[in-house]
Amino acid sequence: MNDDLRERIEREAEKHALLNAVKHESDANVGAIMGPLMGENPDFREHGDEIPGVIGGVIGRVNDLSYDEKRGRLEDLAPEELAEIEAEDEEDEHDLPSLPNAAEPGSTSPDSQARQDAEEDDEIRMRCAPNPNGPWHVGHARMPAVIGTYRERYDGWFCVRFDDTDPETKRPDLDAYDAILDDLEYLGFEPDEIFRxxxxxxxxxxxxxxxxxxxxxxxxxxxxxxxxxLKNSGEPCPHRDKDVETVREEFEDMVAGEYKSGEMVLRVKTDIEHKNPALRDWVAFRMIDTPHPREEASEYRCWPMLDFQSGVDDHLLGITHIIRGIDLQDSAKRQQFVYDYFGWEYPEVVHWGHVQVDAYDVKVSTSTISALIEEGELDGWDDPRAPTLKSLRRRGIRGQAIVDAMVELGTSTSDVDLAMSSVYANNRDLVDDETDRRFLVRDGVELPLGGSPPAEANPPLHPNHEERGVREIPVGDAVLLESDDLPAREERIWLKGLGCFQYTRDTLQYTGEDIDVVREGDVDVVHWVPAAESVPVRMRTMTGDVSGQAEPEVGALESDELVQFERVGFARIDRHEDDETVAYYTHS
Structure with a gap:
């Protein structure tokens, strides 16, 4: 190997060592860079046996540098490849795309700099604008999940603004204001301000x-x-050219409640020949006879339409970015007319498609859920069959699991499907390590025990945490097994935490064999509970209530504690009644 080739190998090795170290924020090693080094330089291959010895010293010198020194050196040697690594890191760091014309904290890109120069305050300000006609269903979680995540990412600001200016068609539910704020807290977010x-x-x-x-x-x-x-034919309304004084007087009469519902509206003057009829002279205010349910607003009869109210509020609250459904594209176009009259700058808008939620028999709709509750088909907003956040919370699902699943959907303009299995998988990752195990037998079959088994079983509270200790389950004279776990005559089974038994003469005979019979694959492991001291459990699920018997200590667990019923699934202990413990099934 001549000196020129050695120098080339060392130079290329330094670059690849720096790329590897910066990308993974760790020390480089020979094995990790040999592949890329040879791939980019095929002529090195004939010297493959010598190269590890040549580049070992180079890698050692690279690893002696601090991270900032490594990055600075790489910026000198391979600036384009460094930029690619940092772009990949950016994508890996965030599930959501960057907001348009928004500066990432610490960023000084040309676009963000221009925005900062144009605005005295470059804070990202967003709003979550629910209609308080009921608690949130699962689909509603997407908006706060995404907005809250962006707020944290950009160190921004967001408010909850209850868009409750329709006291008739989308009549507010007085309980929903606090219920929605509770749902928001469950998801892990706290608004900076709240408006009605x-x-x-x-x-x-x-x-x-x-x-x-x-x-x-x-x-x-x-x-x-x-x-x-008139609108559909592109003809102006005969009232369009009223003088300002008349319009002002009639609007004051609207405000004073002089008109009844349907008698008078205030229209925004747009373009009566606009190619989109929906944008032609749209209604800004209308009369509503039905009093608002909030006492503070019950005297008003002249109410703004959402496009006017929301457009004005977005400007006054300094909203910089709006996220809304793609079906509301016309809202931005209507509001733009108002903004043009006032000389305001319209916020950036991100439109997304609808989210469809699987796994529920009940339609994911506030009005549908409310009707089913009123009819007695559902017990309430937290019924396990209801596709609501209150239901998920009562089932023991962490709000973070929902947020993560929603953020993973991104902000595509296409309709997207939320598989509840992704929420369950996220939740499983959050709770599995901290959740103790218990036995629950559904529709149990009682079998007597023979052969002098131990008087107490001691399965672990958690298989991965011996330090937590074991459960103390009194065995008694008989056990309950699930019907599917009954062995055939003369077959053996392993009662988990207790030992090996053979099904003989309608009795489970203790054999005293050790765990090797399980390891050899000859014996199935099943869960069980003592027949005499088990606790009746009613487990509420998405498909109806399930009855069973649990090991005795379940009857002493605190309400709200999460357990994993082995081979059944996770469940949240809801309450203890006189004759049973009520649990809510979480997921498998």
């Missing part, structure tokens, strides 16, 4: 008056059918 749109009517009125003065709105007494015909 029904508290802000005077603000919307003031902006309507200003819009009227700008010539951007007019009062209209056409029936819905009349205006629809």
């Amino acid at each position: 749109a029904s508290d802000r009517l005077e603000t919307y009125y003031e902006h309507a008056r200003e819009l009227i003065d700008l010539g951007g709105a007019y009062t209209c007494s056409c029936s819905g059918e009349e205006f629809s015909e």
Whole structure:
């Protein structure tokens, strides 16, 4: 090997050692870089036996550098490859794409710098805007999960704004305000501020008056059918050219409640010939006779439509980024007319598709769930059959498991499917290590014991944590087995934590054999409970209640404690009643 070749090998080895060390934030080693080194330099292969000795010293010098020194050296040697590594790290670090025109903390990209130069405050500000017509179902979790994750990523701000300005069609439920905030806390997020749109009517009125003065709105007494015909034919409403004074007077009469529902609306003046009829002179305010359920808002009769209310609030609250369903694309276009009149800059918008949730027989819809509760088909919002966050919480599923699954869906404009199995897998990772094991036998078959087995069984509380100790299960004269676990005559089974038994003459005879019979594959291991001292359990599941008997200590567990019933699944202890323990099934 000549000196020129040796120098080339050392130079290439340094680059690959730095790439390996920076990518994995650890020391490089010969084995890890030999493949890439040879792949990029085929002419090195004939010297393969000599190369490890040549590059060993190079790798040692690289490993003596600090991480910052390694990165600086790599930036000198291979800046493009360093950029690729850091781009891959960025993708690996975040499941969600970057927000448009948003500066990552510490970033000084040209786009983010331009935004910072253009704004005095470059804080990312977002809003979660629920309609408080009921607690959240599973699909609702996507919005707070994504917004909360972005807030943490960008060190930003987000509020909860209850869009409750429809006291009739989407009538608010007074209990839902606190219920939704409870759901948000369950998911692990706390809003920076909370607003109720029904508290802000005077603000919307003031902006309507200003819009009227700008010539951007007019009062209209056409029936819905009349205006629809005009709109669809591209013809102006006969009220469109009213003078500002008249419009202002009639709007004040709306605010004073002088009109009944359907008699008068305030329209935003847009383009009556716009190619999209839905954008033509849309309604900003209408009259509603039904009082708002909140006492503080019950006297109002002139209510803003969501597009006007939300558009004004987004500006006043300094919202920088809006995430909404792709079916609401027209909302941004309607609101843009108002923003143009006022000279406001519209926030960045991310549109996403709908999320479909599997595994439930009940439709994932607030109105459907509410109706089933009223009809007595569901026990409440936390019924295990209900596709709601309250149900998942009562079943013992961690909010973080739901957030992680929702974030993994990303923000695609396509409709996406949430498999509940992904939520369960996430939750299993969160709870498995800390959850103790117990026995539960469903629809048990009682069998007497013979042959002098131990008086007490001592299976471990957790198979991976001996330090937690064992359970103390009194055996008694008989046990309960699940019917599917009954052995054939003369066959043996291993009662977990107790020992080997042979099914003879309607009795399980203790054989005294050791665990080798299981290791040899001849004997099945089954769970069991003592017939005399077991605890009745009613386990509530997504498909109905399941009755069973559990080992005695289950009757002393604290409410809200999570257990894993071996070979059955995880369950949350809900409560102890006089004649049974009630548990909620979590998942397998």
